[in-house]
Amino acid sequence: MKYIQHHYLRKTTLVFLFIAVLHGSLSAQKPRKNIQNLVSDTIDVLHYNINLNIINLSQKTIGGFTDLTIVPKLNNTSKFSLDLLALTVDSIKYNNSILTTFSHNDTVIKINLPGSIGLTDTFHLKVYYHGQPVEDPSTWGGFYFTPDSTYAYNLGVGFESVPHNFGRVWFPCLDDFVDRAFYDCHIRVKNSNSVVCGGTLISTINNGDGTSTYNWKLNNSIPTYLASVAVANLVPVSDVFNGMNGAIPIKIYTRPQDTLKAKTSFINLKQILSIFENRFGPYKWERAGYVGVPFNSGAMEHATNIAYPNACITGTLDYEYLYAHELSHHWFGDLTTCASADDMWINEGWASFCETIFTEGLYGNTSYKNYVKTNHYNVLTTAHLDDAGYRALYGIPLQYTYGTTVYKKGSDVITTLRNYMGDTKFFNSVKALLNTYSYKDISTVQFRDFLSINSGINLNDFFQTWVYSPGFPHFSIDSITPYSGPGGNYKVYVKQKLFHMPTYGNSNKVEVTFMNNNWEKYTDTISFSGQTGNKICNVPFIPDFVMMDLEEKTADATTDYYRTLKTNGNHTFPNANFAVDVQNISDSLFIRVEHNWVAPDPLQSPSSEIYRISNSRYWKIDGIFAGNASLKGRFNYVKSGFESSLLPATYSADSIILLYRKNAGEDWRIIAFTKTGGVNVGNLYCENMQPGEYTFGIGKPFQSGINSNATNNISLKVFPNPSNTEFNIQYSVKENSEIRIFDSNSKIIDTLKLEIGENTIKWNPKNHSKGTYFIELISKGNVILQNKVIYLK
Numbered sequence: 001m002k003y004i005q006h007h008y009l010r011k012t013t014l015v016f017l018f019i020a021v022l023h024g025s026l027s028a029q030k031p032r033k034n035i036q037n038l039v040s041d042t043i044d045v046l047h048y049n050i051n052l053n054i055i056n057l058s059q060k061t062i063g064g065f066t067d068l069t070i071v072p073k074l075n076n077t078s079k080f081s082l083d084l085l086a087l088t089v090d091s092i093k094y095n096n097s098i099l100t101t102f103s104h105n106d107t108v109i110k111i112n113l114p115g116s117i118g119l120t121d122t123f124h125l126k127v128y129y130h131g132q133p134v135e136d137p138s139t140w141g142g143f144y145f146t147p148d149s150t151y152a153y154n155l156g157v158g159f160e161s162v163p164h165n166f167g168r169v170w171f172p173c174l175d176d177f178v179d180r181a182f183y184d185c186h187i188r189v190k191n192s193n194s195v196v197c198g199g200t201l202i203s204t205i206n207n208g209d210g211t212s213t214y215n216w217k218l219n220n221s222i223p224t225y226l227a228s229v230a231v232a233n234l235v236p237v238s239d240v241f242n243g244m245n246g247a248i249p250i251k252i253y254t255r256p257q258d259t260l261k262a263k264t265s266f267i268n269l270k271q272i273l274s275i276f277e278n279r280f281g282p283y284k285w286e287r288a289g290y291v292g293v294p295f296n297s298g299a300m301e302h303a304t305n306i307a308y309p310n311a312c313i314t315g316t317l318d319y320e321y322l323y324a325h326e327l328s329h330h331w332f333g334d335l336t337t338c339a340s341a342d343d344m345w346i347n348e349g350w351a352s353f354c355e356t357i358f359t360e361g362l363y364g365n366t367s368y369k370n371y372v373k374t375n376h377y378n379v380l381t382t383a384h385l386d387d388a389g390y391r392a393l394y395g396i397p398l399q400y401t402y403g404t405t406v407y408k409k410g411s412d413v414i415t416t417l418r419n420y421m422g423d424t425k426f427f428n429s430v431k432a433l434l435n436t437y438s439y440k441d442i443s444t445v446q447f448r449d450f451l452s453i454n455s456g457i458n459l460n461d462f463f464q465t466w467v468y469s470p471g472f473p474h475f476s477i478d479s480i481t482p483y484s485g486p487g488g489n490y491k492v493y494v495k496q497k498l499f500h501m502p503t504y505g506n507s508n509k510v511e512v513t514f515m516n517n518n519w520e521k522y523t524d525t526i527s528f529s530g531q532t533g534n535k536i537c538n539v540p541f542i543p544d545f546v547m548m549d550l551e552e553k554t555a556d557a558t559t560d561y562y563r564t565l566k567t568n569g570n571h572t573f574p575n576a577n578f579a580v581d582v583q584n585i586s587d588s589l590f591i592r593v594e595h596n597w598v599a600p601d602p603l604q605s606p607s608s609e610i611y612r613i614s615n616s617r618y619w620k621i622d623g624i625f626a627g628n629a630s631l632k633g634r635f636n637y638v639k640s641g642f643e644s645s646l647l648p649a650t651y652s653a654d655s656i657i658l659l660y661r662k663n664a665g666e667d668w669r670i671i672a673f674t675k676t677g678g679v680n681v682g683n684l685y686c687e688n689m690q691p692g693e694y695t696f697g698i699g700k701p702f703q704s705g706i707n708s709n710a711t712n713n714i715s716l717k718v719f720p721n722p723s724n725t726e727f728n729i730q731y732s733v734k735e736n737s738e739i740r741i742f743d744s745n746s747k748i749i750d751t752l753k754l755e756i757g758e759n760t761i762k763w764n765p766k767n768h769s770k771g772t773y774f775i776e777l778i779s780k781g782n783v784i785l786q787n788k789v790i791y792l793k
């Protein structure tokens with residue numbers, strides 16, 4: 001399944017999310033959602049024969065019976081449960097005899113058989129039922145009737161329900177990811193409507209009473225959430241795909257007025273099927289199919305019968321990514337299914353990854369790279385906000401099963417896995433996995449171990465870092481030194497930092513690319529574990545600089561951009577929060593900007609000019625641009641974003657400064673800059689930009705040249721300084737003000753209210769550790785004066 005991200009439909013999604021939140025707060029009062037029939041260890045349903053009247057669309061009712069073919073998993077079975085939500089059970093037959101020993105509490109049917117049965121005793125259970133099937137409280141998933149009575153259809157996943165599987169809203173079943181069964185559906189409707197289910201339409205019978213019965217058969221086993229039905233006036237757009245395993249019919253069912261649009265919107269469907277077959281092996285289903293439904297917030301990958309928004313059948317290619325995503329589930333999710341909600345990245349992370357595969361196959365490498373980079377930027381920017389924290393892919397809490405982490409970070413991590421294993425081993429192993437696990441479920445551990453054994457690459461460390469840990473590693477080049485010993489001529493030292501990740505990752509593989517003034521490039525791979533690593537590299541030229549992960553093959557805590565510039569003017573670097581203004585260009589420039597989402601290396605020695613240094617980011621700028629142009633770099637600050645701890649809430653941006661160092665061998669220093677912008681957002685500009693590292697810091701107030709708050713008769717003096725006991729703070733203010741005291745991590749540790757006039761107050765830091773503290777006088781929300789003090793203890 002997938003939400004639609006297009007702006008024109010986003011309103012719907014936001015409304016839906018809002019409703020989901022509201023319902024979430026009420027969920028404790030709704031026992032229906034919290035009772036679940038866990039994965040059954042008692043029985044295995046082999047087949048569902050679903051017989052329903054879906055005639056009364058205005059009353060929103062269904063009725064009929066489902067005949068389940070069941071085999072016990074245990075000897076001497078006599079009791080078991082089935083899921084059926086909100087519908088009324090009329091009667092149950094056990095092998096054609098009426099069974100009276102059952103109960104139904106609106107959620108679970110508890111069955112007591114008249115006697116114990118053994119492992120070979122396959123039996124039938126016919127459940128007769130009727131009622132109004134329900135939607136998920138979130139409004140995403142369940143069974144829908146349109147207000148104008150033109151449509152009835154299901155979406156097999158309930159966003160908010162536990163478990164998420166939602167077969168139980170329209171037939172009695174074992175509603176989990178693990179139990180797979182075959183399906184026959186016999187659906188009776190008014191003659192003005194038709195019926196589309198998964199599989200193949202076997203026959204349509206006119207009952208002679210104004211109704212017809214549609215008989216559909218699905219020849220491959222699926223879990224309950226992939227079963228589907230849609231009732232409306234629907235007509236097929238038909239084609240044939242000549243796949244690896246032979247001809248596969250394509251049928252896209254739409255409203256009659258949408259058929260021409262569907263032909264255009266799905267024009268590349270066969271090519272996309274070929275792209276996926278080429279990468280992942282044959283399409284193993286009897287039909288490739290979609291059905292247009294009046295649901296605007298996304299699509300659902302029902303096996304061979306994907307529920308697809310009518311609103312996305314536009315006659316354009318705008319939603320190709322959406323139907324490609326759902327189609328790819330016929331490898332990831334439908335064919336090989338996550339064993340539990342904890343493993344959902346196996347369904348949705350891979351389907352999101354398949355969006356990059358479809359983009360690469362259909363639109364080429366540049367489009368692919370942009371898709372991957374944009375996704376990575378979105379992951380770093382939004383996943384922790386959408387899912388309330390930095391989360392590991394595996395074992396995500398149920399309310400975030402269908403969240404940004406599983407989808408987008410999932411895709412990000414799988415792209416990293418692809419590059420880690422290399423294309424040949426990666427795709428071969430994935431094909432083998434899908435073949436071995438066809439029509440089966442798979443856990444994350446099984447997934448990891450299969451790929452490891454099949455490829456010969458031990459993926460334990462990779463999975464520990466990228467699948468089982470929250471956050472991200474961050475990789476950077478520390479230094480490069482000439483090396484005259486055997487095996488090479490340069491030694492490159494690399495470093496790992498942590499971005500919301502608890503421990504250093506091991507068995508890391510990173511690419512380093514050397515470049516010289518003739519634009520020659522040489523790339524090597526460095527493997528290392530823990531915080532640091534190094535490699536002696538034999539570079540076929542004298543490099544001018546070396547870059548970490550030039551092609552962003554690893555989804556670490558960096559977003560980079562490189563480009564060749566040939567013209568004067570302003571050039572932006574998307575996802576790097578940077579721009580450059582070029583003048584007097586005389587030759588092409590190569591500029592690479594690496595935006596690092598971690599704290600820069602700390603100051604090596606204390607500075608009287610630099611009070612604090614950013615704890616959230618720095619830039620590294622490399623390139624070939626010396627001498628043949630003048631470059632003005634633009635660094636963007638955002639108080640509510642990256643600079644939230646450098647510039648706390650009431651902190652004026654007057655003290656923000658631009659720091660520079662050529663490389664890790666130098667200490668940070670203030671570099672000449674100019675500033676535009678105000679308290680919340682703005683830019684620092686550096687004339688004559690040079691290669692090296694840049695970050696923000698806090699210096700003396702008004703160092704940035706903005707001095708709007710300077711006021712006479714305001715003073716602040718702290719003594720003794722340093723002190724091993726307490727500090728006297730002598731001040732003079734003309735209006736109500738306060739003192740804020742920060743530690744070196746920019747955390748406010750004390751706030752003192754000041755009276756108007758001249759006075760001296762004491763600050764005793766005895767409950768804090770020794771070190772450097774910053775005392776700031778704040779008036780009307782602006783930092784007026786600042787002092788650095790040292791507590792010796």
Ligand SMILES: [Zn+2]
Pocket residue numbers: 001002301325326329347348351
């Ligand atoms: Zn999906």
